[in-house]
Amino acid sequence: MSARSSRRPSNLEIWALGIGGLIVFFGLWAGLSGFGLVPPRFLPSPAAVAARMFFLIDHPFAGATLPQHVLSSLGRYGLGFLLAAAIGVPLGLFMGWYGLLDDIVSTVFNALRFIAPIAWVPFAALWFGTGVGGPIMVIFAGAFPPCLINAYRGAKFVEPKFLEAAHTLGAGNLRIIVEVLLPASIPSIVSGLRVGAGLGWQSLVGAELIVASSGVGYMMVQGQSAVSTPTVLSGMIAIGIVGYCVDLGLREMEAFTRRRRGLV
Amino acid sequence: MSTITFENVGRKFDSVVALEKVNLHVRDKEFVAIVGPSGCGKTTCLRMAAGLDFPSSGTVRVGTREVVAPGPDRAVVFQQFALFPWKSVYDNIDFGLRNKGVPSAERAHRIAAVLKVMNLEGYERSFPHQLSGGMQQRVAIARAYVLDPVVLLMDEPFGALDAQTRVLMQEELVRLARVNPRTVLFITHGVEEAVYLADRVAIMTRRPGCIKEIIDVKSLREAEHWNSLPRIEDVMDLESFVHLRTMIWKSLREEKVEERN
Amino acid sequence: MSRGRRRILVGCCAALALVGFWTFSTSFSSFISHGRFPSPPHVWEAARQIGGDGYADANLWQHALHSLRLVILGFLVAVAIGAPLGILMGASRRFDAFITPVFSLIRPIPPLAWIPLAILWLGLGDGAKIMVIFFAAFVPSVINSHAGVRAIEPHFLEASQVLGARGFTHIRAVLVPGAMPMIFTGLRLSLQASWTTLVAAELVGALAGLGRVLNVAQQDIYPAMILVAMAAVALLGWATTRLLDVIESRAMPWLPARA
Numbered sequence: 194m195s196a197r198s199s200r201r202p203s204n205l206e207i208w209a210l211g212i213g214g215l216i217v218f219f220g221l222w223a224g225l226s227g228f229g230l231v232p233p234r235f236l237p238s239p240a241a242v243a244a245r246m247f248f249l250i251d252h253p254f255a256g257a258t259l260p261q262h263v264l265s266s267l268g269r270y271g272l273g274f275l276l277a278a279a280i281g282v283p284l285g286l287f288m289g290w291y292g293l294l295d296d297i298v299s300t301v302f303n304a305l306r307f308i309a310p311i312a313w314v315p316f317a318a319l320w321f322g323t324g325v326g327g328p329i330m331v332i333f334a335g336a337f338p339p340c341l342i343n344a345y346r347g348a349k350f351v352e353p354k355f356l357e358a359a360h361t362l363g364a365g366n367l368r369i370i371v372e373v374l375l376p377a378s379i380p381s382i383v384s385g386l387r388v389g390a391g392l393g394w395q396s397l398v399g400a401e402l403i404v405a406s407s408g409v410g411y412m413m414v415q416g417q418s419a420v421s422t423p424t425v426l427s428g429m430i431a432i433g434i435v436g437y438c439v440d441l442g443l444r445e446m447e448a449f450t451r452r453r454r455g456l457v
Numbered sequence: 458m459s460t461i462t463f464e465n466v467g468r469k470f471d472s473v474v475a476l477e478k479v480n481l482h483v484r485d486k487e488f489v490a491i492v493g494p495s496g497c498g499k500t501t502c503l504r505m506a507a508g509l510d511f512p513s514s515g516t517v518r519v520g521t522r523e524v525v526a527p528g529p530d531r532a533v534v535f536q537q538f539a540l541f542p543w544k545s546v547y548d549n550i551d552f553g554l555r556n557k558g559v560p561s562a563e564r565a566h567r568i569a570a571v572l573k574v575m576n577l578e579g580y581e582r583s584f585p586h587q588l589s590g591g592m593q594q595r596v597a598i599a600r601a602y603v604l605d606p607v608v609l610l611m612d613e614p615f616g617a618l619d620a621q622t623r624v625l626m627q628e629e630l631v632r633l634a635r636v637n638p639r640t641v642l643f644i645t646h647g648v649e650e651a652v653y654l655a656d657r658v659a660i661m662t663r664r665p666g667c668i669k670e671i672i673d674v675k676s677l678r679e680a681e682h683w684n685s686l687p688r689i690e691d692v693m694d695l696e697s698f699v700h701l702r703t704m705i706w707k708s709l710r711e712e713k714v715e716e717r718n
Numbered sequence: 719m720s721r722g723r724r725r726i727l728v729g730c731c732a733a734l735a736l737v738g739f740w741t742f743s744t745s746f747s748s749f750i751s752h753g754r755f756p757s758p759p760h761v762w763e764a765a766r767q768i769g770g771d772g773y774a775d776a777n778l779w780q781h782a783l784h785s786l787r788l789v790i791l792g793f794l795v796a797v798a799i800g801a802p803l804g805i806l807m808g809a810s811r812r813f814d815a816f817i818t819p820v821f822s823l824i825r826p827i828p829p830l831a832w833i834p835l836a837i838l839w840l841g842l843g844d845g846a847k848i849m850v851i852f853f854a855a856f857v858p859s860v861i862n863s864h865a866g867v868r869a870i871e872p873h874f875l876e877a878s879q880v881l882g883a884r885g886f887t888h889i890r891a892v893l894v895p896g897a898m899p900m901i902f903t904g905l906r907l908s909l910q911a912s913w914t915t916l917v918a919a920e921l922v923g924a925l926a927g928l929g930r931v932l933n934v935a936q937q938d939i940y941p942a943m944i945l946v947a948m949a950a951v952a953l954l955g956w957a958t959t960r961l962l963d964v965i966e967s968r969a970m971p972w973l974p975a976r977a
Binding site: 207313315395 | 724729730733754755812815819820823826827828829831833834835837839913914918922932935936939941944947948952955956959
C-alpha cells in the first residue's frame with residue numbers, strides 16, 4: 194500500500210476493478226444459492242429475486258402491487274417531509290433572529306432530540322392506529338430536527354456585514370428575515386433538507402414495519418411472515434432505489450443553488 | 458442641516474481604550490477624510506456615526522440628533538461592498554428604496570438615474586459575483602446614493618480594489634461629489650487619496666485614537682484650481698498637492714514611530 | 719444579565735410551563751384523555767413499577783442492560799470492520815474502485831429495512847438485532863473514515879512520503895491520526911444509528927430490551943410506560959454519546975474539547 198499520490202490508477206483500471214467487484218459480489222450470491230450451499234429460504238438466487246420483483250409489479254401482495262405500495266409509501270413520506278420542512282425552516286429562521294424564541298424552543302428541542310424518531314411509533318400507534326397519521330408523525334419526528342437546526346444555523350451565522358448593510362438601508366425585522374436571512378441560509382437549508390429527507394425516509398420504513406396497512410415496509414413485514422424471502426428482498430431493493438433517487442434529486446438541487454450563488 | 462459632530466467621544470472594548478476624546482465637526486455638505494495608522498479607531502468612528510456602534514463616553518450627533526440606530530439617512534459604503542449576493546444589481550439598489558416606502562414608479566426612475574451616473578447601465582440583471590471588484594463597489598455606492606442620504610459614510614471603500622481601478626473610482630467620486638455634494642465622512646489609509654478627495658483631512662493618532670490635526674485642503678485646492686485638471690496624475694504632480702501630502706505623511710510617521718517605541 | 723444566564727432562566731421557565739400545562743391538561747381536566755397521553759403521576763407510577771417489580775418480564779435495569787449490551791456489541795463489530803475498511807478505501811484508489819460499486823448497492827438501503835430479512839435469517843432473538851445494528855452502524859463508519867482519509871491535506875501525505883514511511887507505518891502514523899476527527903464523526907453517527915435501529919428492531923419483535931417494553935406497553939395501552947421507556951432510551955443514548963465524546967477528547971488531545 195503506497196502513499197496515494199503515486200501511481201494513480203487509470204480510468205480504465207477503475208472501471209475494471211469496479212466491474213470486478215460487482216462480479217465477485219453477484220457471483221458469490223449466485224454461487225451460494227445456486228449450488229445449494231445456502232438454502233433458498235435464506236438466500237434466493239438473484240434470478241429468483243428478480244423474478245419475484247417483476248411478479249410483484251403486476252400482481253398484488255399484501256393488498257397491493259409493488260408500485261402501489263411504493264406510491265403509498267411515497268405519499269405519506271411526501272406529506273411528512275413537507276410538514277417537517279414547512280414548520281422547521283421558518284421556525285429555525287425566526288429562532289435565529291429572535292433570541293427569546295431561541296431560548297424557549299431550544300430547551301424543549303434539546304430535551305426531545307435524543308429520542309430516536311422510531312420511539313414515537315408506540316404513541317403513533319396509540320393515537321392513529323394503522324391510519325396514515327402514524328407514519329406521517331414518525332416521518333415528521335425524523336425529518337424535523339435537521340430542517341430546524343440547519344435553518345437556525347444558517348440564520349444565526351449569517352455574515353454580520355449583510356445584517357449591517359440591511360440595517361443601514363433601513364430594513365425592518367420581517368424584511369431582514371425574508372430577504373436577508375432566508376437567502377443567505379439557503380445552502381444550509383438545502384443541506385438540512387437533504388439530511389432530513391434521508392432521515393425521514395428511514396423513519397418511514399421503520400414506521401411501516403410496525404404501524405401501517407400498506408406501503409413497502411408493510412409489504413416486507415408480510416413477506417417475512419409468509420417466509421417469502423424474495424418478497425422481502427424485492428422490498429429492500431425498491432426502498433433502496435427510491436431512497437437513492439430522492440437523495441439524487443436533492444443533491445442536484447444543492448449543486449444548483451451553489452452554482453447560482455457563485456459558490457462553485 | 459446635515460452635520461456630523463463627535464464631542465469628546467471615547468470608546469472602550471473591555472479593557473482596551475480604542476478612542477479617547479475624539480472631537481470632530483463635519484460641516485454641512487463638507488467632505489472630510491480621516492487618515493491614521495491601522496487600528497487607530499477610525500473605522501470605529503464611522504461605525505458610531507452610522508449607528509452600528511456606540512460611544513462609551515461623549516456623544517455622536519448627526520444634525521442635532523444623537524445617533525441611536527442605523528438608518529438610510531446615513532448611508533454606508535463598506536470596504537467589503539456587502540452587496541447581497543442573492544440579489545441582482547437592480548434588486549440590491551432597490552432594497553433601500555423599498556424600505557423607505559418609495560412607490561414603484563419613482564423607484565424605477567431613481568434607479569435608472571443612478572445606474573446612469575455610476576456607469577452601470579446594462580448590468581441591472583447581473584449578480585454581484587459576475588462583476589469585477591470595481592463594478593461591485595460602484596453598485597455599493599449606487600445603493601447608498603440612490604437613497605439621497607443627508608450623510609454618506611464611506612469606510613475605506615476603495616481598499617479592496619487594485620491600484621488602477623482605485624484611481625478610476627477616485628476620479629469618479631470627485632466628479633460625483635462636485636455635481637451632487639453632500640456631507641461625506643471618508644475613512645482611508647491612503648494619504649494621497651484623502652488629499653485628492655477631501656475638503657479637510659483629519660489625522661488620527663494611534664490607539665487610543667483622537668484627532669491630532671485637521672488640515673484644510675479646500676482653500677488650497679480652489680486657489681490652485683485642481684478641478685481644472687481632469688486626471689489624478691496631473692493633480693498629484695502639483696507642488697501644492699505634494700506639500701500637503703508630505704505634511705500629512707510626516708504627521709502620520711510620528712504616530713508610527715511612537716508605536717514602534 | 720448575561721446571555722448565557724438568561725438562556726438558562728428562560729429555558730427553565732419554558733420547561734416549567736410545559737410541565738405545568740402537561741399536569742393541568744391531563745390530571746385536572748380531561749383536555750387530554752388518559753388513553754392518549756399520561757399524566758405525571760401516572761408516569762411516576764409506571765417508573766416505579768418497572769424499576770421495582772418489573773414489566774414485560776424484567777425490570778428496567780435488566781431491559782436497559784440488555785439493550786445496551788446489544789448496541790455496544792453491534793456497534794463495536796460494525797466499527798471494527800467499517801472504520802479500517804473506510805481507511806483502506808481512502809488510502810488505496812484501487813481498493814476503493816473495487817469496493818465502491820458494491821458498497822453503493824448496500825448503502826441506499828435504510829438500516830431498518832434489514833429487519834425483516836434479519837428476522838427471517840436469525841429469528842426474534844439477539845442475533846437478528848445485532849445483525850441489523852451492524853448494517854446500521856457499518857455504513858456511516860465506512861463513509862466517514864473514507865472521507866476523513868481523503869480530507870487529509872496533501873502536504874501531510876507528501877511529508878510522510880519524503881520521510882520514508884511505507885505501507886502500514888504510513889497508515890498508522892499519518893492516515894489514522896489525520897482522519898481521526900471525521901472517523902469520530904462517523905462513530906457518532908454509527909452510535910445514533912445503532913440506538914435507532916435497536917429500538918426499531920426490538921419494537922418489531924423481541925424477547926427483552928427497552929424496545930420490547932415499548933412494544934408491550936403499546937399493546938397494553940399503557941402510555942405512561944411508553945413514556946418511561948422513551949425516556950430511558952433517550953437517557954442511554956445521551957449517556958453513550960457523552961462517553962464517546964470523552965473517548966474522542968482523550969484520543970485527540972490536540973483538539974479543543976467539544977462543547
